Amino acid sequence: MSAADVIAAWNRPSARAAIHPTRGISEEAYQESGRAQAQALAADIPDGAKVMDFGCGDGRVAIPLRAMGYDVTGVDSSPRMLAALAERAPELPTFQSDGSDFGKHLGRRKMDAVCCLAVLIHHDYATGEQLVENLRAVVKKGGILALDWPISDNPSDGHGWIGVTTWSQKQQDAITERLGMERLGVDRPWPVYRAL
Template sequence: MSRWEELTGGRSGQDYAARFAALARSGEDVHGEARFCTALVPAGARVLDAGCGTGRVMIRLAELGYDCVGVDLDASMLAVAREQAPHLPWFQADLAGFEPRGLGIAADFDLVVAAGNIFPLLAAGTEAAVTGRLAAALRPGGLLVAGFGLDAAHLPVPPGITLPEYDGHCAAAGFTLVGRFATWDADPYDGGGYAVSVHRR
């Protein structure tokens, strides 16, 4: 069982969506992840939203002209995504066993985005497998961008992965680190408790 399932019981989709809707109504910017992605690949690029949740990031990218596919394990989150954007492709799958071709999807993505603390919320011990599966979904030269908390102040669960561990999994999967930032606004990383990392296959 993933740390996310342990935390939520797989029933948090509506609550999660409501929280971000309230932030948007209050004037908060809820599209930082999508904006970050647009600086990495041009409109029209194929994007895999790995751990897409309720679809907030992917729906915005699709609105901006990207060819997107969303994958998540949580049925309650996917139900919200499908309700909000029924025309977009949403798939329920465990990232540790994700096989695009098995779902009828071409494994030639230009970008994989894993926002929303995906890696710290995976089932313990599956981080290397997930990194390898995401690498296999990318075309040569494709990018993986992942943003996640590294300490208790930035996570809803105890920290589950360090940056050296994550970089090690990425290196084993054939990735090279090309950039690291402290926020989705691309502020320089300063060793703090949250990091956005960009790796190239």
């Protein structure tokens, strides 16, 4: 699925209800899932770091990270999602981007860390690889990238906005080697890398 298709899907009014499986359980379960993921990210990201949450949606993870003392910038392609985040945390800095124009928003500024959860699964291989490259470009040397891009023994280029793209270990290794990313040996729900 192309980036434009994903952006259009997330901009629909119904997308906010579908943003995470726990939202179907309760709003509190949804918020708790964000706090739990923020705690998991904090295990790998240094205290007080400048963190970009790419695909931040309505701030489920960005808001708890900020409450933990991180200098968080929320980035999403959907103005509807960013408006929902602004309702909940108007002081949290954000900008709208599909991941292709970080330089326009950041200039030469680099982040200490980038998290990208439940985003790459919605994109086809070509778009996903380009996003990983663009995310790597905004992380300083030695910085952290937490990327939710699942590996499968039977990788599949997902179809449809709710489809899931999975990767082979060989695909990921080739991309991360080319981009100068070292996978850390940590047990998290997503791979964590150090920018070399």
